[in-house]
Amino acid sequence: MIDRLRALRPRRHDYQGLRRGWPGELLAGVTVAVVALPLALAFGVASGLGAEAGLVTAVVAGVVAGVFGGSHVQVSGPTGAMTVVLVPVVASVGPGGVVVVALLAGAILVFAGVARLGRYASVLPWPVVEGFTVGIAVLIFLQQVPPALGVETPDGTNTAVIAARALADWAPAQWPALAIAALVAATMVVLPRVRRGLPAALIAVAAATVIAEVADLSVDRIGEIPSGLPLPELPTFVAGDLPRLLSAALAVAALGAIESLLSAKVADGMADAEPHDPDRELFGQGLANVSVAFFGGMPATGAIARTAVNVRAGARTRAAAVIHGVVLAGSMVALASLLARIPLAALAGVLMVTAVRMIEFGTVAHVVRSTRDDALLVVVTAFVTVAFDLVLAVGVGVALASLLALIAVADSTSFEREPIDSVDVDPALEHALLHEHIVAYRLDGALFFGAAERFLLELADVSDVEVVILRLGRLRVIDSTGAQALSDLIAQLERRGITVLLTSVQPQHRALIEHVGVIGRLAHENHLLPTLADALVHARRHVRGPGSLKLAGNG
Incomplete structure (x- = not known):
């Protein structure tokens, strides 16, 4: 056991080349922070916990996972997939339940890392992963329909039904929210085509906020944000809620393992760096979630989009991820009053575009055209993700893939x-x-x-x-x-x-x-x-x- 823990600890080699390459790491960390800021705010609001929770998670998880994780260039924080799991928890147990879920999920991931389960958690059939991603993207998009329309989120548990009810409740007088969401989405789509490298999401949200302020539009805003990290405190929960929270924690741990290891694998292909250690990655993500729980944040995982930005910006060591967290913490202190005026519809527009970009349509098309079995796996996994829940979708997808593989072997x-x-x-x-x-x-x-x-x-x-x-x-x-x-x-x-x-x-x-x-x-x-x-x-x-x-x- 001692030897396993030693293999998972940080080492000097993690920062090899930092002495000469620190300007590049600093630039990469600031660049990722600029991209991560609107996403952290949006995911915090989308989860039902508020913008503060998203920022706290991005700061704490970004630093802890950056130091202890298994990838040199991975950037961790709140993600859209996590919000899909957390919305039902907030609705049934309350915000305090999410903190306990993060703590339990973190403990599970730490155990998985120590037990060397990383290699197994990363083995999933390709069609199942694609179907899972499509389903999550659809859920994230549908979750943003009510704030994008400027209507109160209708009651219900099924995301598609809630989105349909929100459409029915919309009235022409609520056009400002829809206009802001459309403006943000259009800016995020058009701006990169005009000039690549610009932080399109941040520019779009800033422009929407300025327009809403100048025109005095009647739209819901983020609201008050503390100017700094909260003091750590022990999570509390009601004993009767524990079974429900444990079930959600298992879902979060499974999702965190899958998403983090997939992101780290993608980073390996992009970066000229040492391949990631899957066991250490699980261990680092576990510690990050445990740490987040003490600061009142939400569960975190490796984020593919932010990791890709980090690599493209020139990051080669963990220093960039740590700098990204420090810059976000500084933004809470310096920009708290400005961030509070951001319209919720602007964040909804950001997440809608993010959801669409999660789907690699070319890759999905290749999978669907490859074989009937692969097409069936994509469709079934995506459907179960949207209609039921994420963990069931992975279980059904893997079970169906195993069944189809057995049939193929039997036929041979x-x-x-x-x-x-x-x-x-x-x-x-x-x-x-x-x-x-x-x-x-x-x-x-x-x-x-x-x-x-x-x-x-x-x-x-x-x-x-x-x-x-x-x-x-x-x-x-x-x-x-x-x-x-x-x-x-x-x-x-x-x-x-x-x-x-x-x-x-x-x-x-x-x-x-x-x-x-x-x-x-x-x-x-x-x-x-x-x-x-x-x-x-x-x-x-x-x-x-x-x-x-x-x-x-x-x-």
Whole structure:
């Protein structure tokens, strides 16, 4: 355990090259902070906790995960996917429940990192990840419909239903909010095409705020924001809420692991830096969430968009992520009064554009066009994400992917009749074998529960033969169900007077078929032979001569 913890601790190597490259790290950190500021405000408001929670999370998680995480260039903070999980928690338990969820989820992630589960958490089928991302993007977009329209969020638990009710409640008099959301969205889309590298979201929100102030538009604002980080305090909760909070914490931990490891993997491909350590990444994200809980923030994870900006801005060490957090903390002190006047509709516009950009339409199109199974996985995972919840969507997606993979493996299993006239045998027997009722089958692939029934149906109908030889040398996988099917087949054939011989059994399969009773079903222990040639020689002893009984022989 001590060795594992030592492997997860920060080290001097994390900041290699910082002495000479600090100007680039400083520029990258400031650039990411400029991009992260409107997103942190928007995600805090969208979660139901308020803008302060988003800023606090960006500061604390950005610094802690930056120091302890497994990627040199990862930037962590609040994300849209987390808001999807947190909105129901706030509605049912209240803001205090989110703090407990962050603490529990952080503890789970710390344990996962120490237990070295990082490599497993990052293995998800590509179509499931894409469907999951599409579903989250749709949910984020729909969640912003009420603030973008300037209407009170209707009651309900289903995001799509709430968005539809908000549309029905909208009145023409509420046009200012819709106009601000549209202005922000248009600015974020057009500005990068005019000049790349500009912080489009920040410029759009600033412009919308100025217009709302000058024109004295009647729109809802963020409201008061504290000018600095709150003092840390112990989270409190009601014991009766613990089961519900634990369920949400498991969802947050799973989502945090998936999103952080995917973001770190993307960063590896973009940055000329050392590949990320998945176990340390989980450990760092866990510590970040535990720390956030003591400051009243919301759960955090690695953010792909902010990480990409960090890499493009020239970051090569963790210093940039730390600087990003420090700059955001400074903005709380210096800009608190200005941030309080930002219209909620402006943040809704930011999140709507962010949601659309989350979907890589070209990638989704490639997945959908690849195979029917992949298209089904994308559609089902996205649908379950929108209609139910994120954790169920991942579970359903992985289960469906596993089922489709098993079906594919089962379909690849073959039971082919093998010609025996080309096998080298004793010349004295060669002529006789061509006229005797001996048949050999070669089993290829995997004999498991998915293929066992087909195996029984195909081989149980063998007729007009006296000896069946089953070659198992090319059988790569066999489970207990497949072994039981093999045992049942032998019993059926033996009851019909057909002798069964097994040949070429691989050593790794021998113990299983013995335990299941396959060898015990054979008429004699000598009916387990090493090669097909040996089996053909032995089979001759069990074939009736013309008008006579079976020839004599042992077994």
